[in-house]
Amino acid sequence: MKTRSAPSTPDSAPPAKTLADGEWVERFPGLSRLNAEIKAQLIGRSRIITVAEGEMVFGPGNSPENMLFLLSGTVRVQQVSDTGHEIVLYRINAGESCVLTTACLLAYDDYSAEGIAETDIEAAAVPRDVFDDLVAQSKPFRDFVFAAFSKRITDLFLIIDEVAFQRLDVRLADKLVTLSDDTGHLAATHQKLSVELGTAREVISRQLQEFQRRGWIEQSRGKIRLLDRVQLEALARQHG
Structure with missing residues (x-):
């Protein structure tokens, strides 16, 4: 399990600022x-x-x-x-x-x-x-x-x-479209996407490879570029 720094609760947070008249x-x-x-x-x-x-x-x-x-x-x-x-x-x-x-x-x-x-x-x-x-x-x-x-x-x-019930490829397409910027780029590792979607990193990797095989995306270290947003959006519309 990953270790993280202790919670920054209000009791341990930096000194409080003055409220501007509420x-x-x-x-x-x-x-x-x-x-x-x-x-x-x-x-x-x-x-x-x-x-x-x-x-x-x-x-x-x-x-x-x-x-x-x-x-x-x-x-x-x-x-x-x-x-x-x-x-x-x-x-x-x-x-x-x-x-x-x-x-x-x-x-x-x-x-x-x-x-x-x-x-x-x-x-x-x-x-x-x-x-x-x-x-x-x-x-x-x-x-x-x-x-x-x-x-x-x-x-x-x-x-x-x-x-529990939605197809992973549909959910992943929806997440890629949602997280990408206007130029079709997003900074996201396979691990980050697995956390977003509640599945194993290996499952995300396989599905991204399939999207890449279809020519829908291009992957580089920690980054993804949408090559065919129309196809991804069509798949994502099946979401929900």
Whole structure:
């Protein structure tokens, strides 16, 4: 199993920045509609944290002490088995919160997956006791939390459906099209794609070789170029 640096929790994160009059709350539509009293509680008892690209934000066995609201950057949430097999569950983008953190806070449970900063990130950290109080006291805050929770759970069921029932060639074509830039290039190793799709690296390698044999892609070390985007998109349309 791969080893990673210890989670950069709010308690061990760089010194908190000064909140600019609570402007971060306005980046979340569900929070911006809170009444002034609840907003003041959120703003007054939260802080801004930063985590560097590649660092672990949270990991298995750790208990969340804060609800994190992502202000900038991207966090990749993935499950890692005892044998080191990985699968990407979802990504958290700016303006979103983490459903796994929500679930762990509500259940007073430890994390069962890890969150990795794919870029430098900035987030507002709301302590557990504030989260508990607001869930109990504020219906708009509670609605915001459970609406985000519900949407992400639906996304996770779609991932389960894809892994269990969708053809790998279709899923891989869809992933190549999604991850590539406007020129048809993407920086991705076979290992990274295997994590994205929840399968073995060797399986990805065989399928990429087949795409290359058909003249759809060209591979080089750590890079892939789409040669026939039309064919890949046609295959990807069978996705879902």
